[in-house]
Amino acid sequence: MATDQSGLTGVGRRPLRILHAVGPGDAVASYRHWKSDAVLEDETSLTYSSKYFSFCIGNGVKTRVVSCHPRREVVHDGAFVVENLPKPGSGKERGLLFHLRELAYGLCIVGLGVIDRADVALIDSGTSHWFVFALFRLFGIKVVCNFHNAVWPAGFPPKKPIIRLINRLNGFFLRYLCHACIGVSPECQRQAEQIARGPLRFIQYRAVYLEAPFADHTPADFSQRPFRIVFAGRVERNKGVFDIVAMAEKLNALRPDQVVFEICGDGSAFNQIAAEKAKHRLDQVVILHGRLRRPQLVAVYRRSHLVIVPTTSDFNEAFAMVVAEGVLMRRPVLSNPVVPACEVLAPAVVLARTDDVDDYVARILELMDDPDRYQRLCAACEDLRKPFFDPANGLGMAVATVLNDLFPGRLPLPPPRPSGPLAQIVALRKT
Known part of the structure; x- marks a missing residue:
């Protein structure tokens, strides 16, 4: 400087x-x-x-x-x-x-x-x-x-x-x-x-990122189960965290023990989410980590297959940097059109209908059953990563x-x- x-x-x-x-x-x-x-x-x-x-x-x-x-x-x-x-x-x-x-x-x-x-x-x-x-x-x-x-x-x-x-x-x-x-x-x-x-x-x-923290991340092993989905951000209702619990309940009924959500972050809805997942007996399906230091968050990303950003229709997002961070980690992202970053990173993003839990569930099941599509999404991350490391942007x-x-x-x-x-x-x- x-x-x-x-x-x-x-x-x-x-x-x-x-x-x-x-x-x-x-x-x-x-x-x-x-x-x-x-x-x-x-x-x-x-x-x-x-x-x-x-x-x-x-x-x-x-x-x-x-x-x-x-x-x-x-x-x-x-x-x-x-x-x-x-x-x-x-x-x-x-x-x-x-x-x-x-x-x-x-x-x-x-x-x-x-x-x-x-x-x-x-x-x-x-x-x-x-x-x-x-x-x-x-x-x-x-x-x-x-x-x-x-x-x-x-x-x-x-x-x-x-x-x-x-x-x-x-x-x-x-x-x-x-x-x-x-x-x-x-x-x-x-x-x-x-x-x-x-x-x-x-x-x-x-947004511009430092390249070194993302240099050695490889795509997930698609065949490994459970299929792990990570949410990283503020634990607030308008960030879609209650929708995640609803998704988890439906997916666990359809594919028992095959899908795990890991929620990383804190916020005003954290205790409510903890109570909600306990109420529906989802302790092994929805894991609440709270706010993590970077090394611990990276470990969660590494074992994940998918990043989810389910922002709801009552929140006007900025860019939603977690979408870019997921792509930089070589992970596809599941989100919806309310999130502006999805347009910029479209080749690596799966879109669900905003506020529609059932549609999120359908998109997750489709991805779990389609290894070729999953690999294409991961491959798309490579070219999308480069501009986010350039300070000139x-x-x-x-x-x-x-x-x-x-x-x-x-x-x-x-x-x-x-x-x-x-x-x-x-x-x-x-x-």
Whole structure:
């Protein structure tokens, strides 16, 4: 990691100033971790924040990074200001109070941009309602929207009148007042353009992983039984964990002792899932590991045949990195169209109907009975893996590409050239 934080971009030229509003993660802790150059055994991916910080260092950019993490803290470090700025209220507001809370926080972000005399505001989805940031235009601040999440669960657009009204306002902002958009998936782009009612200047990027942790993983032995299916992620209802228990019950009735689900992670539904599997006498069929350290999680992946990501229709996913991680482990993935990563990694993914336990069961049984198809899915993982190891496909590429267009000649380094399928997508959006 570079250590020069002077922010100089050239003789006599003021460095670019970026206000970057991120999600609810602990931005201060992320910055300290990045600054320390620490490499943790649990790390397999290059975090979005680390890619952004590295971009700023490499291009002499001054930045303020603001998260809405509830622990208030600010760090001033040369050209960087990193802070956790909680949203007002308790976080339990509903209805009108929720929307007022969002608007108030959005106004705070606008105020910070004005105070910093920012050249550009890079705003992550979920910061506030997008249309609030039209106010940046009054102060000559350009706005770039980062779609880190889908606007709604794919295939399930909102029906509530208030949400549809907000999306109309957001769409007007995106089409006429936002300077550019970036995002993690084709679905994010489609939804942004749907609410904008027209094409947008939209650059996609991808999660980027460290290659070493995935180097020596081989495909599973298909003939080995029981057929092991792994879930890795937050144990929440909207992540489909209760559907997993329902699948396990049906599969155990059809193929006793032939299928095992291993659930890795923790969350608010963990105890309920434990009670549910005990109620249905599935202790040997559904194994709850809780949150695992990386070596233990890798061991679960190694003995698995399939990764499952059964996100439900009431959750608007981001990219769903566990889908990519399954493919990097050379494991096929069973999921549904709500999960945006499935489109990007389609050759290695089996799709079930969203929220349909019976269809998941049918897809699992089909795969268990079709070794040739299973091997084709595993083989497809090889070519799909490569672009996820290329740093040029990450957030830094998207930010650099957009800023290079908005501020020609202001960045000392040219934007990285993405590789794989993303190279063609980015090239098309630049024309």
